[in-house]
Amino acid sequence: TTYIGKGIAIPHGENAVKECVKESGIVVLQYPDGVQFGDDKAYLIIGIAGRGNDHLAILANLATTMDEYSDEQLHELYTTKDPDVLYKVFTKVD
Template identity: 50%
Template sequence: MTETNANPEILTRDAIRLGLPATDKYTAIRQTGDLLVQRGCVTPEYIDSMIVREEEVSIFMGSGLALPHCTNEGRAFIRKSGIVVFQYPEGIDFGGEKAYILIGIAGAGEDHLAILQNVALTFMDCDEATLHKLYTTDDVDFVYNLLMPG
């Protein structure tokens, strides 16, 4: 991700969770939100806004990726920009599609759209082999370096 590279704190290795057991999409969204709260990126109210976003417009992006983030109103609960990465090797059902990676996003100010775009573009640039490795790896550094190159 090029835009977020200017802020190395946006993703830290301890914000990457790998090999998680399958669950339902709402539990998975809440898990990403809880870690954003723990990192000090958002207040707890942000999590409810993430759920509302999924109910209004699916956060599933294709290519095994879902991007839990808030509604416009939920941006009031963002304290600082940050992302968290959750990997579910068995997949999470999003209306018949499987997400293996959920990247919870909190973007303060103008960061919000830039982060969403950069994450989506990073995934679009991945070949099938890289995506498969991302869905199944137990290597935090692989995930970190893919999302935060350089």
């Protein structure tokens, strides 16, 4: 599982297909009611495509950013209906 805690999972591609990635980027999926992710429940699933070794920097930035959020702030990210709230958080990371 790529569940990292705090209701967040970060699935990403495998090394075997890394050369197929044309541009680095992320996609953020929000599940206000949560979805099972291994033995845990994820509310945000952040998919990563990293060109070359970009995925390492993206993973590090995401982990650092999400670690700085309180439980209340994370709950807002899990449940907001305003896409701009999520966009502002993740454009700083991307």
